[in-house]
Amino acid sequence: MPKMKSHKGAQQRFKITATGKVLRMKGQKSHLRRRKPNRVKNQYDKMLPMSPVLASHIKEALPYGLPN
Numbered sequence: 001m002p003k004m005k006s007h008k009g010a011q012q013r014f015k016i017t018a019t020g021k022v023l024r025m026k027g028q029k030s031h032l033r034r035r036k037p038n039r040v041k042n043q044y045d046k047m048l049p050m051s052p053v054l055a056s057h058i059k060e061a062l063p064y065g066l067p068n
Contacts, residue, residue: 021050
């Protein structure tokens, strides 16, 4: 049986922690930044945990985890 392939888009967009949580970036980071306050723009730089249901779909797309 051939090896399963990892989804390349999911590799670039998500991070899996050592405990197995899936982290994602917030959207709207580069859209109309000029009129947003600095406090809001700084919040876009943080990774947020995904819900467990959606995280299970991401883990299916990444059968071997993320490359180091």
